[in-house]
Amino acid sequence: MSSESQQHCVIVGAGHAAAQLCASLIQSDWDGKLTVVGDEPHAPYHRPPLSKTQLNPADNPELQWIRPAAFYTDNNIELLTGHRVTEIDRNAKTLTLDGPDTQSLSYDTLVLATGSTHRKLPIPGVDHPRVSTLQTAAQAEAVRNQVPNAKSVVIIGAGFIGLEAASSLSKLGLNVTVLEFADRVLSRVTSPPVSAFFESLHKNNGIDLRTSAQATAIEEQDGKLTVHTKAGDTFPADFVLMGVGAAPNDQLAAAADLPTDNGIHVNEFNQTADASIYAVGDCANQHHPLYDTRMRLESVQNANDQAKTAAAAIAGQPKAHTALPWFWSDQYDVKFQIVGISTGYDQCIVRGTPEPGQPFSAWYFKDKQLIAVDAINDPRAYAVAGKIIPMQGKPNQALVADASSELKAILQSAKES
Numbered sequence: 001m002s003s004e005s006q007q008h009c010v011i012v013g014a015g016h017a018a019a020q021l022c023a024s025l026i027q028s029d030w031d032g033k034l035t036v037v038g039d040e041p042h043a044p045y046h047r048p049p050l051s052k053t054q055l056n057p058a059d060n061p062e063l064q065w066i067r068p069a070a071f072y073t074d075n076n077i078e079l080l081t082g083h084r085v086t087e088i089d090r091n092a093k094t095l096t097l098d099g100p101d102t103q104s105l106s107y108d109t110l111v112l113a114t115g116s117t118h119r120k121l122p123i124p125g126v127d128h129p130r131v132s133t134l135q136t137a138a139q140a141e142a143v144r145n146q147v148p149n150a151k152s153v154v155i156i157g158a159g160f161i162g163l164e165a166a167s168s169l170s171k172l173g174l175n176v177t178v179l180e181f182a183d184r185v186l187s188r189v190t191s192p193p194v195s196a197f198f199e200s201l202h203k204n205n206g207i208d209l210r211t212s213a214q215a216t217a218i219e220e221q222d223g224k225l226t227v228h229t230k231a232g233d234t235f236p237a238d239f240v241l242m243g244v245g246a247a248p249n250d251q252l253a254a255a256a257d258l259p260t261d262n263g264i265h266v267n268e269f270n271q272t273a274d275a276s277i278y279a280v281g282d283c284a285n286q287h288h289p290l291y292d293t294r295m296r297l298e299s300v301q302n303a304n305d306q307a308k309t310a311a312a313a314i315a316g317q318p319k320a321h322t323a324l325p326w327f328w329s330d331q332y333d334v335k336f337q338i339v340g341i342s343t344g345y346d347q348c349i350v351r352g353t354p355e356p357g358q359p360f361s362a363w364y365f366k367d368k369q370l371i372a373v374d375a376i377n378d379p380r381a382y383a384v385a386g387k388i389i390p391m392q393g394k395p396n397q398a399l400v401a402d403a404s405s406e407l408k409a410i411l412q413s414a415k416e417s
Helices: 016-027 069-074 137-149 160-171 192-204 251-255 300-314 379-391 397-401 407-415
Strands: 007-012 032-038 078-081 084-089 094-098 103-106 109-112 116-118 152-156 175-179 208-210 215-221 224-229 234-237 239-242 246-248 264-266 277-279 284-288 293-295 326-331 334-340 347-352 360-366 369-376
Touching: 007 016, 016 032, 016 069, 016 300, 084 251, 109 300, 137 239, 152 160, 152 224, 152 234, 160 175, 160 192, 160 326, 175 224, 175 234, 192 208, 192 326, 192 360, 192 369, 224 239, 264 277, 277 300, 334 379, 347 397, 360 379, 369 379, 379 407, 397 407
Parallel strands: 007 032, 007 109, 032 078, 109 277, 152 175, 152 239, 175 208, 264 284
Antiparallel strands: 084 094, 094 103, 116 246, 215 224, 224 234, 284 293, 326 334, 334 369, 347 360, 360 369
16 A cells, blocks of 8 residues: 555554554554554653652663553554644544644544543642652653652642552551541442441551541642641651542543543444544443443553553454443552442452451442452452453352352352343
8 A cells, every 4th residue: 555545543642542442453463554653752761650660769660661662663653742622623533742843744544642640630720740649650650850959749639540549658658647538448449348448448558548538728838838738737748749540531532522521432333423533442431331321430450451442443353342340459468449339339249357467358249240359468359350340140149258258159140040
């Protein structure tokens, strides 16, 4: 195919989804031109280490590239780093780019992999240079540079990012305070028994963890930051991190009159209302057939899976997206794995004992059907649940509750349900 007749696929966003989309299109023998536009000055890199190893100055950490530089050059993939797309002209099929030079870029197929933006609370002092989120390599580097001269840090938010950062920074010898607005940690993603385990885990590792604590202001005095709460408490810090959720980067799509609501609406092939535009990853809102509801997921796994779905459709081999959601988090010596979505569960059975050093799992049911499992240092439970949930199985709950029962017996009971 000549360069004049080649289809041009432009990917906006240079994260996990973009890297996977390029790889999947190449593997499919799709014969077109690929351009990746990213607003950071880097090729796609792994994001999970930003709240873990990237915070340790002693490690002199380097970014972990998702694909080596040769992958892009060998496959003639154009990387436009340090550029931001400011407008989509759907009629002309062009993008306006703002970067080192303002330019226009044409496309035949457009993929929006714009991700999400970590929120900051709308409180006084939030824009102080020593108040940060942990979303980009530059932010992780800024935090890492403060660690050697810091003694204390306040982390606002006890979700995955906040608790992972607490684990990482406490290991580096900092005094860590975590303030969580809700009455328990990880309240959006797990059940009270699992929340209680992680609260104990962090407190036992020296974290000053406060729930039902609403941060209301951050102020600087004599070079020290102080976080104020609604209850009138104050917490000193050399720097402050925020992990209070994320909002989808769907503004570009909305400005182009594409349907958005908590993300860019896509069909089962990750295609938007415009047949030539797709959306994948954190910015995409898609109906999941297993849970029969629309959802927007923030995870590396989902970004990769949706990228594969979009690539197959672009390559003329459409296959509906049905991948089962899964997530993970590393905190201290605990591996926390989640498979499925527990939202709307009506029963939770804890299998095993939620104690330090002991593997256990929480099994979530809705109308006796297994919809999700949280596995704490229990990869076998995680693996078995990953087989049961897609079959919409109803495993024997007495077997689930009996930690001495074999997991293969639970799987068999689900097959027979």
